Amino acid sequence: MLFSFDTNSCSRNHRRYTLCGLHHVEEHEGPWQQCKACFDALEPEMYAFYGTNDFNFEVLKEPPAFKPTRCSVCAGVIRLATDGYAMKGREYLCQPCALKEFPDLPGLR
Numbered sequence: 001m002l003f004s005f006d007t008n009s010c011s012r013n014h015r016r017y018t019l020c021g022l023h024h025v026e027e028h029e030g031p032w033q034q035c036k037a038c039f040d041a042l043e044p045e046m047y048a049f050y051g052t053n054d055f056n057f058e059v060l061k062e063p064p065a066f067k068p069t070r071c072s073v074c075a076g077v078i079r080l081a082t083d084g085y086a087m088k089g090r091e092y093l094c095q096p097c098a099l100k101e102f103p104d105l106p107g108l109r
């Protein structure tokens with residue numbers, strides 16, 4: 001069957017941006033809602049985003065609390081899920097600061 005409207009099938013965005021998708025792609029065991037490997041693989045902020053965004057068919061009931069990520073230069077809050085940023089060691093730089101710091105860096109995400 002080429003086309004399926006079964007909402008339980010995994011769409012591309014669902015596979016890429018949800019815990020359910022990550023969990024299946026990585027072939028973890030058990031339910032994704034309780035998977036420690038998924039939890040350990042992501043920043044708590046990203047884990048919460050992956051578990052609760054609109055690509056989920058079923059959202060995480062209790063996403064983890066997380067401290068906002070701040071830019072190490074200007075201390076502005078960076079939303080990892082939606083803002084551009086760069087990493088320098090363990091530090092995060094917001095996009096404007098990253099562009100100042102690394103003007104030659106191609107493809108800042």
Ligand SMILES: [Zn+2]
Pocket residue numbers: 009010014020021024
């Ligand atoms: Zn899925």
Ligand SMILES: [Zn+2]
Pocket residue numbers: 022023024026028029032035036037038039
């Ligand atoms: Zn998993």
Ligand SMILES: [Zn+2]
Pocket residue numbers: 071072073074075076093094095096097098
């Ligand atoms: Zn900054």
